[in-house]
Amino acid sequence: MLSFGKLDLKEKALAHLVTPEIEHLVASIPKPVGSFGYDPWGYNEERFKVALGAAKWLYDKYFRVTVHGLENIPKSGRVLIIGNHSGQLPMDGVLVGVAAATNPDGPRLARAMIERFFPTVPWLGNYLNALGGVIGDPANCSKMLEMEEAIIVFPEGVRGSGKLYKKRYQLQRFGNGFMHLAMNHKTPIVPVGIVGCEETMPALLNLAPVAKLLGLPYLPLVPSLMPLPARVYLNFGKPMHFSSCANESEAMERVEEVKAELRLLIDQGLQERTSLY
């Protein structure tokens, strides 16, 4: 009987998170799953709904996200969403994911690339997979694009998320992998300029030696371990199409084109921002 009460509480909490609106959104996402509701990478609709419910609250109430250009995300078909990375914790990935999943123009499951050590962490690895996260292996991306999925990529990787506050809104070196994926799989790139995440966790110092000892990519000295409630602005740009190219230097030029577009979108966000928090 005791457990009965507990179950009741759990159900109430779930009903609070998984609103009819969330149910409707997830039901309209064009994402095929197997007979038990899973895809090959472990994505699970039921667990995604709950997480989306919680993340939607953060999106609306905590970070008070302002978004423009959602119509640029195609309603269906393969797409690479490319953003600037910041904020130590991947809150920017979560918020872009919520924006895509709650897009009134056509909700999409946008898959995030996760760090390679996550699958070795009990519970967390499986949990991130259930929400659509996948280790950033090019083989995974190729398969997903061929299956017409939407993928979020931060080509700066830890160089972007781990950078110090004094370098905010300066794009770090981009990997070229995303450009090759876009060219090889004829995939449009939708750039997204993210403003505000830098202020969620401003890092003053990176304790690199300690991070190395712990096997972490970086360990910042931050004013708060909780992300601060900064206002976030997401500006999605027009889809960019690239045909295949002859060599790496041409690929670099194309990456620079994307970076230039991202800088414009970031500036747009910085201009419309009237207060940090």
Add this chain to the structure above:
Amino acid sequence: MATPKQSSKKTVLITGAAGSLAKRVIARLQGRYNVIAVDFRRKVETDAGIPSYLVELHKRGFEDIFAEHKIDAVIHIGRMFAHEKDRMQRYNANVLGSKRLLDLARKYKVGQVIIHSTYMVYGASAYNPALLDEEAPLKAGEVTQDLVDSVEVESLANIYLWKHPELNITILRPCNVLGPGVRNTMSILLARPLVPVLVGFSPMMQFLHVEDMAEAMVLAFEKNKPGIYNVAPDDYVPYQQAVTECGCRKLPIPSIPPMLPRTISSALNWNAFFPPYMVSYFKYPVILDGKLFRETFGWKPKRNLNDIFSYYRKQKLVAKAAK
């Protein structure tokens, strides 16, 4: 279907004939082909007209079968499991036995060889992408010494595949095969009431009904399109959910430090159903892309995951009712 005349019937030799998969393959070929059954475990009881031999592939008696019958094709299903004999004997039976089989196939001009491999050759690692293609590296040897024989059988078959195209070698790498009578590790495991699971890990898995696998082997034989193929459905389920669906109770095993579950498995002698060398397969996924086989052979499994699991569920209900 028109049955060919007695004289024009092809002769097919099937190894591992005592096993549940081979029995189903034989049942499908019987009548349309002359079937010869071979097993190293015991002399298989067969229907009239099917010669049956008890012989080890790497021992002398095996060649006599080739000398006696004009064999057109070999379906090599027989494999010694890790829990059946020690590592050395297993290596001899599986690797040397397969090499001898391929050499004899050349010597006696066998026109086709089907090799039954396993998804385990890819190895279970945290960094595995999902939907592994046939070109993915075979990393099982890196994970454990106990699977070296599976990887070596494959590389042997691969050498013969390009060096001796006249053998028409087809290598099939199925995912977990389950069903009535199946005695592989996964089937023995899911038939148990209490099943070990690693705390915090529930890798995605693929399962295939043994009838569908038998169908796939027969297709591979009859259509004869040499090459390497994954055989798997496009449906996926986490291990711990499969355990529950099969009516098993979970026995949580601590997963940290990584050596611990392996130590527990060896200390408690869980070789038959949760062997130390397979622990990583209960931790990390090996998900196959079965598209190439499905499209090349026009094959699609007829039984879904629920059909597969319900056999194990019912088995437990029957056992409970009998108590």
